[in-house]
Amino acid sequence: MWTLAKFYCAGMLRKRADGTPYCEHSSDVRWGSFCPACGRPYNIITRKPPGENDRMSLASLAMAKPPVRMSTGSREFDYVLGGGIVPGATIVLTGPPGSGKSTVLIQTADAIARAHPSKCVLYTSGEQNSADVGLIAARLKLESTNIDVLGNEGDAYKITAAAERRKPVLLIVDSVQTAFISDTGGDCGSSEQIKAVTNWLTSFGKVEKVAVILVSHVTKDNSLAGPRAFEHLVDGICYLDPYEILDEKTGEPDPECKALREFSIGKNRYGPPGLTAVVEMTELGLHPPSKNLSQRIILSAG
Numbered sequence: 278m279w280t281l282a283k284f285y286c287a288g289m290l291r292k293r294a295d296g297t298p299y300c301e302h303s304s305d306v307r308w309g310s311f312c313p314a315c316g317r318p319y320n321i322i323t324r325k326p327p328g329e330n331d332r333m334s335l336a337s338l339a340m341a342k343p344p345v346r347m348s349t350g351s352r353e354f355d356y357v358l359g360g361g362i363v364p365g366a367t368i369v370l371t372g373p374p375g376s377g378k379s380t381v382l383i384q385t386a387d388a389i390a391r392a393h394p395s396k397c398v399l400y401t402s403g404e405q406n407s408a409d410v411g412l413i414a415a416r417l418k419l420e421s422t423n424i425d426v427l428g429n430e431g432d433a434y435k436i437t438a439a440a441e442r443r444k445p446v447l448l449i450v451d452s453v454q455t456a457f458i459s460d461t462g463g464d465c466g467s468s469e470q471i472k473a474v475t476n477w478l479t480s481f482g483k484v485e486k487v488a489v490i491l492v493s494h495v496t497k498d499n500s501l502a503g504p505r506a507f508e509h510l511v512d513g514i515c516y517l518d519p520y521e522i523l524d525e526k527t528g529e530p531d532p533e534c535k536a537l538r539e540f541s542i543g544k545n546r547y548g549p550p551g552l553t554a555v556v557e558m559t560e561l562g563l564h565p566p567s568k569n570l571s572q573r574i575i576l577s578a579g
Contacts, residue, residue, distance in 0.1 A: 281554060286312040287437065290460075290480040293474070299460070317434050345487065347446065350388025351563055352435060353556045354381070357540045359548015362389075362447070365486045366547060367510075369453075371493040371501050372517035377538060377558045378492055379405075381517060382449050382469040383413050384562045385490070389447050390421040397423040399445040401559065403431030403455030403465075417562045431456045431465065433474050437481045452480060452492040466494075468504040475510045512546040520555050522577045534573060537566065 288300025302314035311317060327442040346361030347407055355361045362368065372378055379485060397420075407428035414424075425443055430436060433456050440448050454466040456474045463469035475491065483491040491511070495500040499516065501507070508514060520537035521530040541553045555574050557566045566574060 279529065284288060286315060286317065287441075287481065287484075288312065288315050288317055289349060290484065291477060294321065314329050317438075348392065349385040351381075351384070351556065352565065353540055353554035354385070354515075355463070356554050357542040357552045358513065359542075359545055359552075362488045362490075363512070363547045364446070364488050365483050366512040367475075367482050367489040367491065368513045369491045369493050369501070370515050370517060371510050373494055373495055373519070376519060377563065378412075378418065378517055379413055379451060380558065380579060382451065382490060383410065383419065384417060384425050386447065386449060387397050387414075387417075387419040387421045390423045393446050394423060396446045397425055397443055398447045398449070399425050399427065399440050399443055400449045400451075401427040401430050401436050401439075402451040403429065404451060405429070406561045416560065432538060433458050433477050437477070440481065441487070444485075446480070447488045447490065449490045450492065452494060453496050453507075466502075468506075471503040472506050472510070475507055479510050513548075514543040514545075516518070516541045516543065520574075522573055531573075534570060537570060537574070540565075 284304050286300040286302040288302075289298040291299045293299060293302060300312060300315035300317070302312055344365075346355075346363055348361045349355050349358070358368070369383065370378055383400070386400050390396075390398045400410060405428055407426045410426050410428060425439075425445070427436065427439055436448075436450060436456070453471055453474055456478075457465045457470050458473040458477060461469055461473040476487050478491065481487065493507075496502050499518070505553050516539075518539050518541070520534070520535040520539040522537070523529065524531040536558050537555055538558050539553055539555050542548070542550055544550060555566060556563050565571075
C-alpha cells in the first residue's frame with residue numbers, strides 16, 4: 278500500500294528471493310546523491326498516493342488511445358517492430374558480431390533525437406568508450422546534439438541514475454552481457470546478472486515511460502545468449518542477421534550481396550511476431566536495398 282510520500286527508492290522495484298523489495302525508503306522530500314537507506318545513487322521514482330480516480334476498468338483501458346510510437350528512422354526496422362518503438366517498451370536487438378547492431382542503434386538514436394529536439398537519447402556502452410561511439414557517428418555523418426553518451430559504463434544503477442537525471446525518451450544499453458547489478462552475485466554475462474540487469478532496466482523503463490533497447494550477444498549456434506527467463510522479461514526480441522543470396526553458378530553466397538541484412542522479430546508484445554525485412558548496410562549506415570539488390574531479393578524469395 279502506497280503511503281503519502283512522493284519519493285521512493287527505486288530499490289523497491291527489485292525483489293529478493295523471499296519476495297521482499299531491496300529497499301522501501303520513502304520521503305516527502307527528494308533526496309540528493311545516494312539513498313539514505315540503501316546507498317544507491319539517485320535511484321528515485323515518484324509516485325502519487327492512490328485514490329479513487331486511479332482505479333480503471335478493463336473496458337476503459339481497452340478504449341484508451343494507443344501510445345504514439347517513435348520512428349526509428351528506418352522503414353524496415355519500424356515495420357518489424359509493428360510500427361515503431363512504444364514508449365516504456367524494452368526491446369532486445371541481437372545478432373552475430375559484425376552484423377551492424379551498433380550502427381543500427383546509433384542511427385536509431387539520431388532519428389529519435391531529431392524527432393524530439395527538446396528531449397534527449399541516452400546511449401550507454403560497456404564495450405566501447407565514448408570516443409569509439411563518436412567514430413561511428415562521424416562515419417555515419419550524424420550531428421544530433423541531444424544524444425548523451427556514457428562509454429565504458431556497465432553499472433546498471435549508474436545507468437538508471439544518469440537516465441533519471443536526463444529524462445531521455447530512449448535509453449540504449451550495449452550490451453546486457455557487459456552490464457551488471459553490483460549487489461547481485463555472478464560475473465557479467467552470467468544468468469543471474471542478465472536476469473537482474475534486464476529486470477532492473479525493464480522496470481525502470483515501465484515506471485519512467487522510457488523506451489529501452491538492450492543489445493544482446495548470440496551463442497555459437499546464433500541463438501539469443503542468456504537464460505530463457507531473459508526472453509520473458511522483455512517486450513520484443515529483434516534479430517539482425519546477414520541475408521545471403523546464393524550465386525546460381527557456384528551455389529556459394531554471392532559477394533555482391535554481402536551488404537544485405539535481415540531484420541526479423543520473434544517475440545513482440547506490441548505487434549505481430551514473425552515479420553521480416555531486408556536492408557542494405559553501407560558505409561553511411563542502414564538503407565533500403567538498391568534497385569539492383571531489391572530485384573535480387575525478390576528473385577531469391579520467389
